Amino acid sequence: MARAALGLGVRDLAEKASVSPNTVARLERGEELKPATVATIRAALETAGVIFIAENGGGPGVRLRK
Structure with a gap:
């Protein structure tokens, strides 16, 4: 999302995170990755302008930074 x-x-995204496109695809399929790899991809998304929202009764989500 x-x-x-x-x-x-x-x-x-793979280029921004310095990982392979296959790694991004595996993450999106819900496969287990090393925590450091997930953190690297998350950091790339946050740098690009995504804010991750913790679960608050409606489930976790994302929004774009203003």
């Missing part, structure tokens, strides 16, 4: 909100393709 975060990648789509930014209008990034899998390859775009």
